[in-house]
Amino acid sequence: MSVAAPLVLRVGDEPKLTALVRSSTVEAGLAQRARIVLLAAQGLPNAEIARRLGVSRPTVIAWRHRYLAGGVSGLGDLERSGRPSVIDDAEVVVATLTAPPESLGVTHWSARLLATQLGISFASVARIWREWKLQPWRRETFKFSTDPELDAKVRDVAGLYLNPPDNAIVVCIDEKTQVQALDRTAPILPIRPGLPEKATHDYLRHGTTSLFAALEVATGKVTDACYDRHTHAEFLDFLKRVAKAYPRVKLHVVADNYATHKHPAVKAWLAKNPRVTMHFTPTSGSWLNMVEIFFGIITRQAIRRGTFTSVKDLIAAIETFIDGWNERCEPFVWTKSADEILTKAHRKKTSNTRH
Secondary structure, eight states, rough: OOOOOOOOOTHHHHHHHHHHHHHHSSHHHHHHHHHHHHHHHOOOOOHHHHHHTTOOOHHHHHHHHHHHGGGHHHHHHGOOOSSOOOOOOOHHHHHSSSSOOOGGOOOOOOOOHHHHHHTTHHHHHHHHHHHTTTTOOOOOOOOOOOOHHHHHHHHHHHHHSOHHHHHHEEEEEEEEEEEEEEEEOOBOOHHHBOOOOBSSSOOOEEEEEEEEEEEEEOOEEEEEEEHHHHHSHHHHHHHHHHHSSSSTTEEEEEOOOOOGGGHHHHHHHOOOOOOEEEEEOOOOOOGTTHHHHHHHHHHHIIITTOOOOSSSHHHHHHHHHHHHHHHOOOOOOOOOHHHHHHHHHOOEEEEEEEO
C-alpha cells in the first residue's frame, strides 16, 4: 500500500490553518478540513488522519486535493448545484409589519408561525428579521404629556439642573410608596461558582412603609424618612425636615404633580417660608425628577432581593443603604437641554386634514 507524501503548505498558511482549528466561531466543518490539512502536512497517512478525525479516507484525499488547488480559501463550501432558493425579503418584511389574521388568535408574529404562513423556512424568516432588525416579540412603552404648561415646566426643571441659581440648593423630592417588607419562606441559597443566588418564589408579607427622599442635585446626597402613610401631612413633615437640613439658604425643590404636593396646607407653609420654592415636573413627566434614578438604584441593590421579617427591619436596611450611599455618592449629571427634550416631546403634524 502506497503512503501519500507529506502535504506541502503554502507560505504563511500554517498560522491561518491553526487559527481556524482553534477558533470557537468558525463552522465545525471548516475547522475539521483545516485539521485534515495540518495532519497531512505532518506526514500522517490518509488512513490514520481518517481514523483520528472520524471521517472516510476519500474525504481526506478530497480535501488534500482541494487545498492543493485553492489553498486555505479552497477549504470553504462550494456553491450547490440546482436552482437557487428565491425568497423575497421585502415580502417577509411587509408580512412582519402587518398584523396577523384574527383567525390565528395571536397578537404578533413568531418566526415559525410566519414561516408556515408564507411557506418558507423558519431559518429564512429568522435571517431576514436579523438583517432588518425586526423584533416582533418586543414592546416598549411611551407616554405623551398633555400638560398645557409642558414647555414652561421642562425649561424650568432642566434649567435648574443645567444652570442652578447662585448660592442656592436644588433638591429633587418624591415618595416611593408601599415598599413591602417581604420575607422568603425558606433561607436564601447564596451564590456559588457556576450557580446564582436562589430564593423561593413565594414570600410572607410583613407590612409596608413609604420612603420619602430628597436628592441634592449638586452632590447626590440623600435626605430620607420613612412613614406609615403618604398623605399631605407626611409630605409637609418631610419638606420641613429637608428645609431644616439646609438652613439659611434658598432651596429649590423639584417634585411631581402628586396632589399631596399641592395641598392647601403645603401651600400655606410655603407662603410662610419664601426661601423654599417648588418646581413641578410636567404631567406624565416624573422621569424629569432625578430622585427617581436613586429609587431605581436602592430598589435593585437593597430592597428587591432583601429579606425582611418586619417593617422595622426594612426601614433599618433602607437607612443603612442611604448612610453608605451618602459616604460614596456622586452627583447624577444631567445632559439634555430643554430644547432637546421638547423637540422629541412634540409630535410633528403629518397632515392638516380635518376629520
